[in-house]
Amino acid sequence: MDDNRVVFLFPHILKCAGLSVRAFLMNDVPAEQAILIYSEKERDPWLKPLERVPSRQREALRILYGHRLPRSALAGFPDRPIREIGLLRDPVSWCVSMYNFLQTAPERHGVKGWSFDKWYGTIKRNRISRFYLKHYYRVPSTKMRFLTERNRFDFLSDHFQNFWFVGDYRNCDDVVARIAAEIDVPFEKLPRVNAASDNSFRVQDLSETMRQRIREENALDQALYEAWSKRLWDGRPELDAGRDLPSRWTWNNIAS
Template structure:
């Protein structure tokens, strides 16, 4: 059986931008997106016939197994993006309080949940959110009594052995070119999507960021490990990769200027809000 591509989309890592690129490269009937409660319910009922035409699965979901990677009994070829953990956490909190379609929007706003409470809460909805969430996701382990050193070691093992590409949000263009070479993407020009407006995260204090750092030491170490994997991959690609990167950035800058000009013409149709180019 051929491997199905699987984008393990960690929240607030430029995944919506990457999804838009992926959708430019795959027909709609070949993509299974799993994000909403309705998506999860529908996907529980899928049978082999419905899955036969799916080439790409994307979403905030886990594989059934990391070793070997599989979902719905199908072998997976997985890729993901990571982001600096404190920036990711702050962005996640502000985004979830700002976007009404998010499943935590009502809870966070109706209960006046502060960023500090978001980090430290043990209520079921939040207990993993502010404490090494990415390490738990990539280890495939959500158990509070599990030794965090073991969780981190397992997450590192999975990143190194189970993913065809481990990208870095802060180096999105390089990550995209590595992924394109790995899975054969052809249409790469993009606009950034689902971004917070400048200044949207300024309300988080230095003290709260320090608390976030103390509660997310595993994620910080995992991110440094992922950057090491990424940098070795880029270095191994050599001068030809650097030349492709320069060419792509030149073309994409022109593409983004055209998009920005069109956006300015349509600006009156969109309500001003904290999120730029939100996902549909």
């Protein structure tokens, strides 16, 4: 089928306004035009969409969204233009946001009574880049272990060059407004769905020493943010931001 209707691939990256976008898709977009992919069961058909997803379903779709959205889904739309959307967040505010989210149900998440410093000491680093590599591009863990931070920066930057939009998550209203216009649904602004309470931990509650530690220990995510957060639709990325990332593999990269 020759169809010029654009299909949007929009991976839901943790703590990047995702719940707000999800609420819009669930409440304002016709059900047949958007699919949410959050579980492995929902993901698996999209690993080989031409074989596993009925053509009638693919023909109606305009937006694919979710934590488990694989880039292989684009193979299901061979005759239609694809627009990929990438959101980024600086690692300091990302960590604070994730900590606050976990504290909304601390017993379930195993962090009851934990300070921010204690929680931060237990997590893997560079979570945003890791999420893209693992879930969107499906790079195997064994292969990821042997990619240096510079390898990862270059891999993601090479792909981001072809994205329709890459930028700070706070541009979500503008991104969704353009999507809504494309698929002809009304839109004013995203609902503000915040998983944390108003009196939650704040970036300004961190010492400058701790903020610098987070930037240094998440240097890949920091470099991606500096390089791509202002690119948006038509800007130029600041690829020099990745210049000082290590280009030789070390054991330290296993946790990154």
